[in-house]
Amino acid sequence: MQGLFEPLETETREGAQLAPVVLAVALDQTYDYIVPAGLEVEPGCFVLVPFGPQSRIGVVWDKSVGEPGKPVDPKKLKVITARLDAPPLPEISLRFAEWIAKYTLAPLGMTVRMLMSARAVFEPQKPRFGVTIVGGAAEPPRMTPARQRALEIAADGAIRAKAALAAASSCSTGVVDGLVASGNLVEVAIPEKRPPVPDPCHRVTEFSPEQDAAVHALRSAVDGANFSVSLLDGVTGSGKTEVYFEAVARTLERGHQALIMLPEIALTDQFMRRFEARFGAPPVEWHSALSGPERGRVWKQTATGEARVVVGARSALFLPFSDLGLIIVDEEHDAGYKQDDRVHYQARDMAVVRGSLGAFPVILASATPAIETHVNARTGRYRHVVLPGRFSGASLPDVTPIDLRVTPPDKGKWLAPPLVDAITKTMADGQQSLLFLNRRGYAPLTLCRSCGHRIDCPQCTAWLVEHRFRGKLHCHHCGFSIPLPEKCPKCAEPGSLVACGPGVERVAEEVAERFPGARVALLSSDLIPGLTEMRDMIRNIEAGGIDIVIGTQMVAKGHHFPNLATVGIVDGDLGLAQGADPRAGERTFQLLHQVTGRAGRALTEGRGYVQTHMPEHPVMQAIISGDREAFLEAEIANRRKGLLPPYGRLVALVVAARDKETAQLVARDIAHRAPRSEKIEVLGPAEAPLAVIRGRHRWRLLVKAPREIDVQAYLRAWLADLPPLKGDIKLTVDIDPYSFL
Ligand SMILES: Nc1ncnc2c1ncn2[C@@H]1O[C@H](COP(=O)(O)OP(=O)(O)OP(=O)(O)O)[C@@H](O)[C@H]1O
Numbered sequence: 001m002q003g004l005f006e007p008l009e010t011e012t013r014e015g016a017q018l019a020p021v022v023l024a025v026a027l028d029q030t031y032d033y034i035v036p037a038g039l040e041v042e043p044g045c046f047v048l049v050p051f052g053p054q055s056r057i058g059v060v061w062d063k064s065v066g067e068p069g070k071p072v073d074p075k076k077l078k079v080i081t082a083r084l085d086a087p088p089l090p091e092i093s094l095r096f097a098e099w100i101a102k103y104t105l106a107p108l109g110m111t112v113r114m115l116m117s118a119r120a121v122f123e124p125q126k127p128r129f130g131v132t133i134v135g136g137a138a139e140p141p142r143m144t145p146a147r148q149r150a151l152e153i154a155a156d157g158a159i160r161a162k163a164a165l166a167a168a169s170s171c172s173t174g175v176v177d178g179l180v181a182s183g184n185l186v187e188v189a190i191p192e193k194r195p196p197v198p199d200p201c202h203r204v205t206e207f208s209p210e211q212d213a214a215v216h217a218l219r220s221a222v223d224g225a226n227f228s229v230s231l232l233d234g235v236t237g238s239g240k241t242e243v244y245f246e247a248v249a250r251t252l253e254r255g256h257q258a259l260i261m262l263p264e265i266a267l268t269d270q271f272m273r274r275f276e277a278r279f280g281a282p283p284v285e286w287h288s289a290l291s292g293p294e295r296g297r298v299w300k301q302t303a304t305g306e307a308r309v310v311v312g313a314r315s316a317l318f319l320p321f322s323d324l325g326l327i328i329v330d331e332e333h334d335a336g337y338k339q340d341d342r343v344h345y346q347a348r349d350m351a352v353v354r355g356s357l358g359a360f361p362v363i364l365a366s367a368t369p370a371i372e373t374h375v376n377a378r379t380g381r382y383r384h385v386v387l388p389g390r391f392s393g394a395s396l397p398d399v400t401p402i403d404l405r406v407t408p409p410d411k412g413k414w415l416a417p418p419l420v421d422a423i424t425k426t427m428a429d430g431q432q433s434l435l436f437l438n439r440r441g442y443a444p445l446t447l448c449r450s451c452g453h454r455i456d457c458p459q460c461t462a463w464l465v466e467h468r469f470r471g472k473l474h475c476h477h478c479g480f481s482i483p484l485p486e487k488c489p490k491c492a493e494p495g496s497l498v499a500c501g502p503g504v505e506r507v508a509e510e511v512a513e514r515f516p517g518a519r520v521a522l523l524s525s526d527l528i529p530g531l532t533e534m535r536d537m538i539r540n541i542e543a544g545g546i547d548i549v550i551g552t553q554m555v556a557k558g559h560h561f562p563n564l565a566t567v568g569i570v571d572g573d574l575g576l577a578q579g580a581d582p583r584a585g586e587r588t589f590q591l592l593h594q595v596t597g598r599a600g601r602a603l604t605e606g607r608g609y610v611q612t613h614m615p616e617h618p619v620m621q622a623i624i625s626g627d628r629e630a631f632l633e634a635e636i637a638n639r640r641k642g643l644l645p646p647y648g649r650l651v652a653l654v655v656a657a658r659d660k661e662t663a664q665l666v667a668r669d670i671a672h673r674a675p676r677s678e679k680i681e682v683l684g685p686a687e688a689p690l691a692v693i694r695g696r697h698r699w700r701l702l703v704k705a706p707r708e709i710d711v712q713a714y715l716r717a718w719l720a721d722l723p724p725l726k727g728d729i730k731l732t733v734d735i736d737p738y739s740f741l
């Protein structure tokens, strides 16, 4: 790509060559810097520049961006300090950063910052040194058995770290040092490990006729060598992964890199193994559990093209791929693709943008596609590739509602008798059960029986959640925590506190009581120390070492547990109460459908049970009947009528301040200054449902615009005219919001 760059646009002022630079800070423009004589810079390369009193890293841009304001006095121009060693960003990364900044209204510097997500790349590299044998050297003057062993092992000519050689020859590193001193070994830099290369022809998968048609459609999208979006819409267990692997294979054959995005990369051990079985080598992983140096290595390997297939979380989209030719967004409906921090972007949508900028195909895969994606497939904007049945031939699980009004659980218990019976029977059959509750901890509320006090977070409008295993009360919004109190913090009555409602820990407690012989696994992100432990646990479940799995949403996604027969949803109504969220119904449907879809994937029969107080609710009806199409029709009709996405566009503005009145006044003032428009509605301000987070009071505005309106232009005009926000007041702009709290 770099060859396609236009020559750098530079001006000459008083003979100096200038380069526009974007700094990775919250500023929306380039700054001109003098390129010192003898230094070569090109667009995309990283430079160190003085900025105010500091030194900062910036990216040389290929044109000036933003309002440079008054021309800078040439005498005040500063000089680039140095060019950094990191590979330059390809041109497409610059265009991508600009696109996202424009779309999300984030400053360009902040989207550029996302392109620099591996700090190690920009730090001076300390090469690691190892030792290797010196051919033809004379025997060391003093030969010991230890020296002998070390030399025998080193004889193969490999480069090893000193410690590794010492360990292999059961001697101390002192022995190795001695051999370096005697000239028998020499210290050399250890070359960076190259990632193994996936082989598109490693294994030939036999496909069913239905799968084969889908494979064909996706392959031809790759062969089209142009931008297209395909929705791979297949029921749970239909083999979407195996099918899209063929698109990856084709991309590799054509010599391009591929990116597979997964919502929960920490849980993808199974996925990695399947990839390796298909391609003979693992993909390169990108996620938050990587160490700093690992991140640096992956970042570089995507730039050099050594990384052929990257599997990553949403931030993988910002890696500097030199020749990306395919993006797959698996579980494309997953709300985890929306980033609600700093730059508010929806990674699935930005993957589509990246594909269009790079003129290559994008594949969105899901068993429960987002309404937006469905509409795009129906209108023909996306290709619709369907896998209607499970690969194993098994049918989708039957889902039975358990009406909690009719058969409630015993007092102080959470599993209703029909669900308990189902688990008992499943255990007797030697099969697995899964209990799903999307709530971490033991109980969501701790109440004083004596004075009625509810223990809440001092900094947020939220109750503290009891985590009994860790003996703490926790705020899930700000991380605040206190040890479990023994008496009421308000009335000081000892022993008066009671836990209300269930979290997964409490369900686990009940399961242990009811099924004393069962082997139980509790999967909740806060209870598992790390990636390795998590992967071990998943493998154990897969291998049948567990009878009852209890988990939060981390068990809902993507797993394939062959022996799992029964899925019980402890609280089916949990996601439906999110008042203002237009996606609450859709999201609940997706989650419940995905969870029940874990059952009966390899066995002939799977069963799902949903505990609910409202079995007649349309979402419950859709889950129970399995009639996805009817549910979609109703949801799509609702969206159309309400001008909700994708028929209309939403933007959330959130004003936050330490002082409640200030937040409200500022929000009102902002609303008041909204430019008049016949077509655009500005709703609010209203106090946010989560009225206080981390001690900041929050007020929300919601902008509703028809699809065809350039809502960014409207917002830009509006925001440009606002008086500067004083003190600690913060305004967040969230285009296409997913959170309405
Ligand atoms: N053609 C095939 N040959 C062999 N095994 C297959 C084939 N297709 C699917 N499978 C197996 O069937 C199981 C389900 O496939 P897969 O996990 O790809 O489905 P999925 O559609 O991605 O499911 P979900 O949406 O529930 O995650 C896996 O164990 C997979 O290896």
Ligand SMILES: [Zn+2]
Residues within 6 Å of the ligand: 457, 458, 459, 460, 462, 475, 476, 477, 478, 479, 480, 694
């Ligand atoms: Zn809090």
